[in-house]
Amino acid sequence: MSTTTTTNLPHHLKPKDISTESTSASKLSQKTILNLLNTKCNTSLQCLKLAHCITLRTGHFQDHYVAGTLVKCYANPHFNNFGFALKVFDYVLNPNVFVWNIVIRGCLENNEPSKAISLYHVMVAANSRPNKFTYPPLFKACTITHAIEEGLQFHAHVVKHGLSRDGHIKSAGIQMYASFGRVREARRMLDGEGDSDIICWNAMVDGYLKCGDVEAAKKLFECMPDKNIGSWNAMISGFAKCGMNEEARKLFNEMDKRDEISWSAIIDGYIKGGYYKEALEVFNEMQREDIRPRKFILSSVLAACANVGALDQGRWIHAYVKRNSMRMDAILGTALVDLYAKCGRLDMAWDVFEKMTEKEVYTWNAMIGGLAMHGRAEDAIGLFSKMQREKLKPNEITFVGVLNACAHSGMVDEGLAILDSMKNVYGIEPEMEHYGCVVDLLGRAGLLEEAEELISSMPMEPNAAVLGALMGACRIHGHVELGERVGKVLLELEPKNSGRYALLSNIYAKAGRWDDVEKVRRLMKERGIKTTAGSSMIDVGGIVHGFKMADSSHPQKKEIYLMLDRIFERLHMEGYSPKTSQVLFDIKEEEKETALRYHSEKLAIAFGLLSTAPGTAIRIVNNLRVCDDCHSATKLISEVYNREIIVRDRVRYHHFKNGKCSCKDYW
Incomplete structure (x- = not known):
């Protein structure tokens, strides 16, 4: 870029603003400027702007490697300045493949995968020849956006340019095809020309598992020429995600070496399967082996503690975080808020919430939901109001928490007003769960006719959860006729849900209709339904x-x-x-x-x-x-x-x- 083009730059980046000291460095070499950009400008935006000025003043912006590195620095997500990185890129004359690859990769790093795909089309139109570094981020962009047609075109271009043998391209392509559910195409890439490294094999194993083909994954894992920790982790994670926790634990026990991902995979698997005690046992085993857990594992373990009410262990994790000066980000902080709320310590949940410097919408939702569970409806609504005062827009989950708070405290007028405000004030269309909360609210308050009217006015057919809320109200208020009618519908909708049979039996039992209780029990026996033990x-x-x-x-x-x-x-x-x-x-x-x-x-x-x-x-x-x-x-x-x-x-x-x-x- 010549100095004649700098007039279009922002005022603070024009060469005339550079100090005498920096202009005296006009003879700086390319190597010196690249070193400055790569070492001094990764954490300081002010330093980067100064280096940008020097680059323009010395004429080095015409060097593609300098210009590309400058774009790379501006594209650093730490600066949240990707829009300006694209503006700088626009000034690069006839960018070479190095510059194109940097801006395409920057799109992914800044959550702009669709932009990466569109830039590739511009790159091709500009007759810039892609290389082996161009396609892995593009395959990933297609994976994120589920851009099947574009992904197929990129693969065709890979073949056209003779890059099919590259291991990085193959592994990214395998992951892309697996994310589309096209395991045959993924397997053809694995078995195609060129050597497939262990990363490609691991990607294929992971692809089979993500598509639910456990047997194919097991066979491939067993015949892999080499295995690393990633291979084992892929199998353990896949088994866990498929609910095969016994198989996951068996593999986990067979591992010679484990890393944090291994421990996290088995813990997450247990938690997702509802085996919270087992997850805590694995975490305790991890502690005995003196492995220092990082935040992502601690967040998972806190979820397990919350679900079983393991307050002491949760407090130990909180102390561990403080002891090791770990940053309390929104994810970890929210997990602690949820833990304390679910363990009955609202005071401690509130203390964590108030001290958090980083709060996301889900953090507020956790605190509002905690207050709702404890019947603190007025406090929940107050926090909801404070959330709005701080200019944070509530989402669907926020309203579930607030409406639940109203239901648990019998605040009928407030709940109805909040439901009405969702669409009229916040532009959020109420979903089934929101209607279910209000049906529950009306039903608990004994307003069964109003609850029925709300169900009739819903823009969608009521699901089992909504009807279950109405049936629960019938049990509370002894409305046998309505309860029986709703109960029969529920048994058709959810013939395997033991809770529906138990609720109908309870309604009959309270009314002394033992013959009907026996009929329900016989029906359960015929259908092979077993009750959930308390x-x-x-x-x-x-x-x-x-x-x-x-x-x-x-x-x-x-x-x-x-x-x-x-x-x-x-x-x-x-x-x-x-x-x-x-x-x-x-x-x-x-x-x-x-x-x-x-x-x-x-x-x-x-x-x-x-x-x-x-x-x-x-x-x-x-x-x-x-x-x-x-x-x-x-x-x-x-x-x-x-x-x-x-x-x-x-x-x-x-x-x-x-x-x-x-x-x-x-x-």
């Missing part, structure tokens, strides 16, 4: 203990059952009367009382009273809704034993203290 978990001293109804597997079962007998002796002295309507069998009252006594959360509470110091809070996670009897019994236990008992059920939190519950018996 289970509760309690974290004591960093160890998570699990209980099921009438569980006898715990090492301290004798002490637990003896403690449970003592608890009920005291409860009966205080006037406790079991709510036997919760039992779905037509049996004697004594048998009903016995069945209620050994619910999983009562066993967990007994263990908590045995294993923790007087006055210590007891925290329990339950996989099902708390039943009426457990709710009333736990209120009384909290008063008799002077304990705070925090129970997280499938829908919300219950804080029991001094004989009262935070839900105010509205759940």
Whole structure:
């Protein structure tokens, strides 16, 4: 670029603004300028602008390697200045392939994959011949944008230019074809001319697994000429993503060497499959081998801790982050907010949230959702308002959290107003989940006719979740006729969902219609449906203990059952009367009382009273809704034993203290 073209540059980049000191360096060599750009201008935009001025002043911008390096520096995502990088690129006269490759790669680094594809067409039209470095980022751009036609054209150009043998091109092409679901084309690239390195083999294994062809992946893995840690990791990740956790763990145990990706793959696999305790066991094993976990593993483990209520282990991770001066980014911070909220420590969740300097929409959503779970509707709505004051636009998940908060607190008018504002104020079309929240809100409040009217007015057919919310309201308010009608529809929609049968049975049982209860049970037997067993978990001293109804597997079962007998002796002295309507069998009252006594959360509470110091809070996670009897019994236990008992059920939190519950018996 000659000095006559600099008049179009921004004022601060014109040569006349360069200091006398920098202009005296007009004889700087190409090597010196390249060294300056590559070493001094990667972190300082001010330094880069000065180097840009020097480049223009000395005439070195006409050198393609200098100009390309300058574009590369401006394209650094750290500067968030890619638009200006493209402007600088526009001034490069007849850019060679080096410059084109830099700007194409810069498009990917700055999340502009479509721009990379369009620039290639300009490059070809300018008669600039691509080389082996041009196509890997283009294949990746097609993968991201799912640009199948363009990907096929790029492959044709690779063949045309005689670049098919290059390993980097082959591995990128294999990944692209696999992302399109075209494993045959991917395999042809692997088996085609030229040697396929281990990266190509790994890409093909990963491609088979992503397309769900586990057997083909296993066969290819077994016949690979060489394997590295990446090969093993691809198989472990693939098995885990396909829900084959046993196979993933078997391979994991066979590895001679493991890296962070190996540990992360097996932990993530367990978490995605709902095996949270197993994920924590692997993390503990990782600690015993003195492997320092990084943030992406810690975020996954925090999710596992949140789901099983492992507060102590979650707090250890928080302390580890502080101890190692790890940056609290939005992902890690949000994981901690979610952990503390789901473990019943809203105070600690709020403390983390307030101290976070980087907050994304999902961070606010986690805090709003946490407040909603705890029945703190006014605080959730207040945070929603604060979010808007800070000019952060809410998304669909934000409204799910706020509407859930209204549902758990009976704030009907507020919930209806928020639903109406989604489209009219925020331009967000309500989805099925939002309507489900409002149906739940109306149903809990006993407004069943209004709930039915809302379902009828929905712009889509109601799904099982929406109808399930209405049916749950029928159970609460004893509306047998409507509950029966909705229940029959649900059994057709979800014939394998045991919860729907249980809910319908519960409605019949509360109404004393035992013949109908038996019909539902027979239907379940005919269809091979098994009910989901109630289970509760309690974290004591960093160890998570699990209980099921009438569980006898715990090492301290004798002490637990003896403690449970003592608890009920005291409860009966205080006037406790079991709510036997919760039992779905037509049996004697004594048998009903016995069945209620050994619910999983009562066993967990007994263990908590045995294993923790007087006055210590007891925290329990339950996989099902708390039943009426457990709710009333736990209120009384909290008063008799002077304990705070925090129970997280499938829908919300219950804080029991001094004989009262935070839900105010509205759940």
